[in-house]
Amino acid sequence: MDTRRVLVADDNVSLADTVGEILNDHGFDVTVVTSGTDVLLAWRKRPADVAVLDVDLPDIGGLRLARRLASRRHRCGLVLMSARDPEDLRPRVEALGAQFLPKPFSPEHLLGTVETLLRHLGDAAPRQSDSPLLLGARVPKALLDRLRRRRRR
DSSP: OOOOEEEEEOSSHHHHHHHHHHHHHTTOEEEEESSHHHHHHHHHHSOOSEEEEETTOSSSOHHHHHHHHHTSSSOOEEEEEESSOHHHHHHHHHHTTOEEEESSOOHHHHHHHHHHHHHHTTOSSOOOOSSTTSTTOOOOHHHHHHHHHHHHO
């Protein structure tokens, strides 16, 4: 079976990495990016099962990205996260068929939201790879740490 893929986008590198680590530690194959342009590039290479997007990305906003991803052939769950007033954003996010995740949030809330979306897409839990050599296998934490250090330079 394949590991479920999640695309995480937030211009706050620390938060994006933390969200990616939480999801990776729970069996998801995670791609972390920091801009809307990078979301589209990553999506073109390999569509995700769930996209967790910050509403306020610097180049292409999360709401606009969500509309674009929702129109794609590959069916995907959408989570939009923001520290902005949820009363204003929640109806706009839900109108797109996405889930709203107010910042700050707990790891449990993040995981619950992603797993609920996957259930709605027809799969109750992340699928694990049969072999660590398969594309989508979990990346060792040491390698993730090394890549993050390199990106911060």
